[in-house]
Amino acid sequence: MSRDFRGAAAAFVTSEAAVAEPPREFAFSDADFRSLAQFAHKQAGIALADSKRNLVYSRLSRRLRALGLTSFRQYREHLAADPAELESFINAISTNLTKFFREAHHFDHFRTHVALPFVQGAHAAASRRLRVWSAGCSTGEEPYTIAVVLKREIRDLDRHDVRILATDIDTDVIGKGVRGEYQANSIDEVPKTYREFFRPIDGKRESANVTLDEEVQKLVTFRRLNLMEPWPFNGNFDAVFCRNVMIYFDAATKTALIERLTQKIKPGGWLYIGHSESLIGSHPGLRLVGRTIYRREA
Ligand SMILES: C[S@@+](CC[C@H](N)C(=O)[O-])C[C@H]1O[C@@H](n2cnc3c(N)ncnc32)[C@H](O)[C@@H]1O
Incomplete structure (x- = not known):
């Protein structure tokens, strides 16, 4: 196998990986998502399917920035340790779309x-x-x-x-x-x-x-x-x-x-x-x- 081909193959694999998992500002593992989804269900009855991963990431990222945290693991620890964070967590994950005379x-x-x-x-x-x-x-x-x-x-x-x-x-x-x-x-x-x-x-x-x-x-x-x-x-x-x-x-x-x-x-x-x-x-x-x-x- 030529060096060029190996290089191109490596670049391909890298770019594939990049498409599957875009680089994120904060580390966000499956375990983080599952744990936060379980918490949302227990606290508010809200069921977060796997398709909501990106939504959860983007809505909670604002909280991580505001709190100066660097990973979702840290955020989970904070949520477990500080009961006051529950309110901000719920406010971040709830979807509030509405309008006057909706479904008239x-x-x-x-x-x-x-x-x-x-x-x-x-x-x-x-x-x-x-x-x-x-x-x-x-x-x-x-x-x-x-x-x-x-x-x-x-x-x-x-x-x-x-x-x-x-x-x-x-x-x-x-x-x-x-x-x-x-x-x-x-x-x-x-x-x-x-x-x-x-x-x-x-x-x-x-x-x-x-x-x-x-x-x-x-x-x-x-x-x-x-x-x-x-x-x-x-x-x-x-x-x-x-x-x-x-x-x-x-x-x-x-x-x-x-x-x-x-x-x-x-x-x-x-x-x-x-x-x-x-x-x-x-x-x-x-x-x-x-x-x-x-x-x-x-
Ligand atoms: C999409 S909005 C619907 C607003 C309005 N009823 C309408 O149809 O336009 C859904 C609302 O339900 C609230 N919600 C979700 N889970 C709730 C819970 N466990 N208890 C009370 N409100 C909840 C959310 O915070 C959100 O504001």
């Missing part, structure tokens, strides 16, 4: 089956109570969408006891929800009839960030809540939105969560799940009544 037919259904019946019944009673839960609310677009639908239909909201609970495991997104400030283009897909509830923060600029009317914001209470842990609230909900959250859970976690959610819905109340999700197993307490819409049996 749920809000049409919510309007006609929850908001309007409430208004009709409200004529009879002086004050009535309505509770909605956005479980896995991310940065707040989902609970604020629920809020503008209610605000538009229930014009005398002050007379009634109407509240939306918005919870998420990720403290960063909860903070954004509480601030309630969004980029101007985030309301591009908000139907015109609901635009009246949004206003620019700096009224003079067209591209200014937007926020929601104070009365709409007041309807929503944000709390950090891990759905895998006990839920510290009493009373049941007229409707629960748990959309695009279970998509990250495995079948057993999903089944157990749906059972618990069902118990928190009033008889005759509603459960909305994400369009790409389905309920695993049989849930005798729930009846499918529309696309990804379930009703708790009376």
